[in-house]
Amino acid sequence: MDRGSWVVEQEELWAHSRFGVIRASTLEQLGVSQTTTYQQCQPGGRWLHLLPGIVLLARSQPTVRQRIEAALLHARHDALVTGFEAARLYGLRTPPDVGFIHLLLPHNYKVLSSGFAVVERTKSFPTPWMRDGVPLAPPERAVLDGVRRVRNRNTVRSILIEAAHKKLADPFELRRELDTGTKRGTALPRRVLNEIDFGVRSVAEADALQVWRGTGLPSPHCNVPLFSATGEFIGMPDFWCDEVAFAWEIDSYQYHSGRDEYANTLSRNARYMASGVVVLQTSPARLRDDPDAVVAEIRAGYRVASDRPRPPVQMRAAGVA
Template identity: 65%
Template sequence: MDRGRWDRADGELWRHSRFGVIRASTLEELGISQKTAYRQCQPGGRWRRLLPGIMLLARSQPNERQRIEAALMLARDDAVVTGLQAARLYQLRDGMDPEFVHLLVPHGHQVLSSGFAVVERTRFLPHAIYRDGVPLAPPTRAVLDGVRRIRELDPVRALLIEAIQRGLTNTADLRRELDTGTKRGTALPRRVLNELDLGVRSVAEADALEVWHKAGLPVPHCNVVIVDSDGTYIGMPDTWCDEVGLAWEIDSNEFHYSKDAYARTLARNSRYAAAGISVVQTLPTRLRVEPDVVIAELRAAYAAAKQRPRPNVSIRKTTAA
């Protein structure tokens, strides 16, 4: 077939594709034999083979959407996208970038993983939530399927914290999903959920919690509101030791680049001082670069706070809605 005829054919074939992705069987129905189709995927051809029996009507590398469409074509009916790829489609940006398209299919399906398509059979196939025409596992299932395959703690923390802060899930739903699904790869997300139950809201605060525990200090409160005897707001420290009235703030350099943020920090520290609260301030980088030094500082601050009368402050009680 000459160039002009192929140009016309490509335009027609594109209309039968999904974002340029098409099955070899569909091409055959349109009059393109499998022999011709696969020849066009060889060096010098016009197309690219993506997965078994699935082609891209271009020589370029597939983009994210084309990879998703190819994976869904491989898995066929009832498949849903889950894991890190689904998290990205829910507009979650923390954690690790997806290296493959993770799919869930009914347990009876016989489709096998291939290339960038990872197919997981499950007896607990969730109902799909469609985003831009793509069937996704619900956010709770999607993020847990993603972090189960991550072996590093920080990306697990980052993705779960972002999903919760964005309102896509909560700790109760995450624990429920962990308890009903596979137990493989659940140790790290369970650890993160335990941190979140203590009020941790960022990776830096999780690092701080580890350092605090290594210091052997009493179990802390995280991100609780502290008030004086009249109920007037004083502050919401990153970490609070209620036994002695000690606040620990993790303040980054970037935070102080803003004049307004710096002014708020000064005002916060003034309120702490007026209430008799001892405060320790630590840069996030020090939690990993010199944790032993930070531990020594915390122990010294705790010992000093223990020697003076505890300030007349308390944690503001919250009532259930």
């Protein structure tokens, strides 16, 4: 076969593929012998072997979409993509690249995992959601299928907090999915959902909540709006002790170093001071690197707030740990 005829045939084969991914059996139906397919997947060939009986019609490393298509071809039987690849297709940015495509398959099928295609057979097979032509598990199922395989608490926190913040996955629905699905790997997501229910909006706030619980002080409120006696907005502290009007802010360099962010922080602190609120500022790094010192600072701030008359600051909403 000369170069010109090969290019024409390659284009025809690509038209029968999914983003360049195709079964070897389909190639044979199109007139490409098993021997030719084998040879083209060897070093120096034009194609790449992805999974048993599945070929990429190129020699480059497969894209995420090509890996998804190959995994779906491998599983067959109306399989769904779940886990972190599904979560990314729903728009989440925090899920890590775990190096595999997680698939759900009805329990009665006997397809096994192979290579980067991880097949999980389930009796609670969900109705698919379609995104960009890919059948996905529903958002709550996809997110939980991903995090229940993770043991890093902050990774689980960042994913579940982002999913809740973007309203992709409602915490109530996540809990219901945890209660009805497999119990394997659900203890950590349950603890993180408790933090989200309390009101934390970031991994740093979740770390801060753990530090606060070591102070022995009354449980704070989280992210509640404060107003003066005449109704002017004061601020929305990360943590708030209403009984003594003590605010604790977790101020990271990342989110407060820009000109506008820095000006907003100064303005916020000025409103706290004018209203008589005692405020403590802590960086996320110190929560990890020196939690004992932070505990001492929180206790000291609380004592200062307790030793002066409480100012007439009003809290409009509350959630107590």
